[in-house]
Amino acid sequence: MKTIKRRSFLANVAITSALATVTLPSEAKPKDKKFVHHVYFWLKNPSNEADRTKLIEGLTTLSKVPTIRFHHIGVPASTNRSVIDRSYSVSWMLFFDNLEQEEVYQTHPIHLKFIADYSHLWEKVTVYDSEQV
């Protein structure tokens, strides 16, 4: 229950921050610029459903790193135009309050264990880190 409460609290923090962002983007402080960390995974065996399920299970565990304000685990949508890259297997998108919080995530024990336990599954990752303007 404690975990659920804490996650709800974090969700509320993210929500308050998101609302402020939507209505008052220009008032964000330099340290408060919402940080989006978006990772795309290409599996070694992209057609292996079990591998994809396993990676998603790992990401679900990884989502417990406490500095994560919001997470989204996705797979390629059915949209298909020339500009769309549908070649990846799994999308992992995170919001942090700022760069410092993302750095805490990078070296958090849960993250290090995720890499140790699951990195054999993927062939390539591409990361885009974006700070809100």
Added chain:
Amino acid sequence: MKTIKRRSFLANVAITSALATVTLPSEAKPKDKKFVHHVYFWLKNPSNEADRTKLIEGLTTLSKVPTIRFHHIGVPASTNRSVIDRSYSVSWMLFFDNLEQEEVYQTHPIHLKFIADYSHLWEKVTVYDSEQV
């Protein structure tokens, strides 16, 4: 004022939905799988600050398409590891309730006007559409 109220309403919808996602991801209905549309823009003149500012202004206008539940406009963060792609100029990340709402956005007059007015600025776009698992 009407616009502000409407945007606050939409933000609240997004927030309620986000909270549900964080706590109850497995209960999402097939039609309700949160859709992330992430676009990366490479400008023709990446070192031209005015062009980047102009594109960001255009995206701010584009954010008024009513089916958008949340938007984030970003630029590459200072993070720099081998897996990070920092070569893009502007990141444009959107949440929709589902694929159908994203299709409404694609053909919305505000979107078509954005393409007509600003597409001369960019050399390349890459899009990743991800549906929540």
